[in-house]
Amino acid sequence: MIPLSLETVSYAGAIGLVVIGGLGLVICNHLFRMLLALAMAESGANLLLVLTGFRDGAIAPIIGYGPAGAPLVDPLPQVLVLTAIVIGVGVQALAVAVLVRVYRSYGTLDMRELRRRMEGEIAAAAGIAAPGSAQAPLGQRPLPPVPDYELVRRSAPVRERGA
Amino acid sequence: MLTWIALVIVVVMLVAAVLVLTLRSFVAAVAATAVVGLALSVLYVLLQAPDVAMTEAAVGAGLSGVILALALRRLGLWQLDDGDAVVLKPASGRAGAGGDADA
Numbered sequence: 001m002i003p004l005s006l007e008t009v010s011y012a013g014a015i016g017l018v019v020i021g022g023l024g025l026v027i028c029n030h031l032f033r034m035l036l037a038l039a040m041a042e043s044g045a046n047l048l049l050v051l052t053g054f055r056d057g058a059i060a061p062i063i064g065y066g067p068a069g070a071p072l073v074d075p076l077p078q079v080l081v082l083t084a085i086v087i088g089v090g091v092q093a094l095a096v097a098v099l100v101r102v103y104r105s106y107g108t109l110d111m112r113e114l115r116r117r118m119e120g121e122i123a124a125a126a127g128i129a130a131p132g133s134a135q136a137p138l139g140q141r142p143l144p145p146v147p148d149y150e151l152v153r154r155s156a157p158v159r160e161r162g163a
Numbered sequence: 164m165l166t167w168i169a170l171v172i173v174v175v176m177l178v179a180a181v182l183v184l185t186l187r188s189f190v191a192a193v194a195a196t197a198v199v200g201l202a203l204s205v206l207y208v209l210l211q212a213p214d215v216a217m218t219e220a221a222v223g224a225g226l227s228g229v230i231l232a233l234a235l236r237r238l239g240l241w242q243l244d245d246g247d248a249v250v251l252k253p254a255s256g257r258a259g260a261g262g263d264a265d266a
Binding site for chain 1: 180183193203211213219226227231235237
């Protein structure tokens with residue numbers, strides 16, 4: 001049985017955040033939600049880094065704070081994480097810029113729809129039938145797609161906004 | 164005592180992280196991301212890293228939340244109402260456009 005201390009609880013939170021973020025990156029079909037999952041995985045990694053410098057009973061590494069000679073928390077991972085947080089926001093801003101470009105080019109952020117349109121563009125540029133089209137030979141036709149209920153439900157207002 | 168506070172904060176943080184992936188509304192998902200960042204900053208204070216906590220609260224929760232919310236507006240995902248209430252505005256706008264076409 002692992003003892004319940006501040007360190008173990010924080011480790012559980014950090015590993016949980018990394019796992020949830022990675023899971024979201026794999027599972028989600030929407031590009032914006034993948035960006036949110038990436039941000040969460042990043043935060044979990046930062047927490048894990050700060051935890052490597054943590055010592056039980058130590059105080060914050062500030063000169064003149066607390067009693068003299070008291071053990072200090074390792075300040076080096078904290079400084080690295082300080083930089084990593086700011087870089088993480090920069091990465092998010094860059095990803096948002098890419099997302100805006102994708103949305104203007106294809107009009108959607110859904111991964112399956114994007115893949116279908118990109119494959120159609122490549123096939124059109126190459127002058128062959130699109131891989132998902134009904135002109136393919138019988139054995140090479142794809143299985144019918146899983147219906148995306150959210151897309152179906154929202155299709156009406158989106159079409160009206162475009163008009 | 165600190166352990167129990169940390170336990171509550173970690174539970175809140177993980178629940179918000181799951182909500183980010185499961186909430187249908189993107190505005191709510193961005194808000195849940197900010198909740199994760201704020202819980203993280205409290206956890207940093209408990210871990211004796213006040214400088215990281217300040218940066219996480221100001222940049223990680225504040226600035227990134229603003230960036231994501233502005234991106235939602237730019238991407239057309241800013242829908243506060245779920246369902247029928249959204250349809251009213253574009254429908255009236257289309258009626259106005261039709262009136263112009265008739266005139």
